[in-house]
Amino acid sequence: CSESDLGPISLNWFEELSAEAPP
């Protein structure tokens, strides 16, 4: 899977989504 297919990948996706999502 390449970044071009899936967009920018983050190893900390869970923490980042938790910070962005409504509480």
Added chain:
Amino acid sequence: DVAEQLTPVLLDGLREESLQLVSKLKDSSSSCAVDVSTVWWEAAGCRELCVVTACESSVSLWKPLASDHWGKVYTWQVGEIPVIQIVPLPDTCNLVCIALGDLEIGEIRLLLYSSENDLFKQSLVKTGNIKAVLGIKDRRLVSSSRTVQEQQVDIVSLSETGRCKDGQTLMPPEETVLAFAEVEGVRDALVGTTAVNSIVIWNLKTGQLLKKMHVGYSYPASICHRAYSDSGLLFVVLSHPHAKESESCGNPAFRVVAFNPKTARSTGVMFSSLPPGHAGRQYLEGDVKDASAAAVLTSGAIAVWDLLLGQCTALLPPDPEGSWALARWATTNACLLAGQQDGTVCLYQY
């Protein structure tokens, strides 16, 4: 190139030999096998992996005896509401969870042994119009249930003795959640698949709904079985009981899909298709453990796949005494529990 990579590869000459019959247990009083599972059970200081069999009206616990024989320890009679499934509770001992109901789950119960008063007991955990339930780590049960107006996604924590300790609510998506899977590699992440073919991600600690990602219209009624995070991607093992046959991916029963949770984009990683000669309607029900999947096909056979290779690795033809009805992986070892409708359960080493 992508289509070529995704074309399923089937082993020549599927081997029944990769499944070796270890033992067989037969419940002479049962005539309606509903589910089978394994549970750790400790009695008199001895902790053993036991087998649990369920028929509509009762659930039995079986312990291993000498020479690959099994002895029935106890049978819980559950009353008028039929048992629908056994709900495995990971990392627990002396606790069996069952779901009861008619067409849908109406009740979740715990079956247990109380050393306080030396009795086998059952206790009510939850009632409602329950769509999906999963046992998750730290003795918790997550379930989705619907009222006319809204959906609730709840977690119940259980004590070692099977008491309901405390509850927590997760933010529900608009669509009905039909299956859950914990995310290996991310302690507090949970995923679910919904009735309109989306994958949703929750934070179990905060209850937040983090993301909703679409699976694709080609695979209606996808069910998540397993999820793990690796290198910033979320890999989800999905089963497709109603997927249509296509030239590019054959007749897929299971798929491993990689999602980028940040962008909600996804790509198929591996397809596991039906073995040759099993086209058309696919399978009745199945189970996934680690990289192995097993499913009962409508032909009455059980197929086993290596999900990372995308290959069917074993095929158990219908038994002369009756078609297979259930296929479950034991919680430990590479052991397949294959059940027949008359209540016979065969244990195969894989």
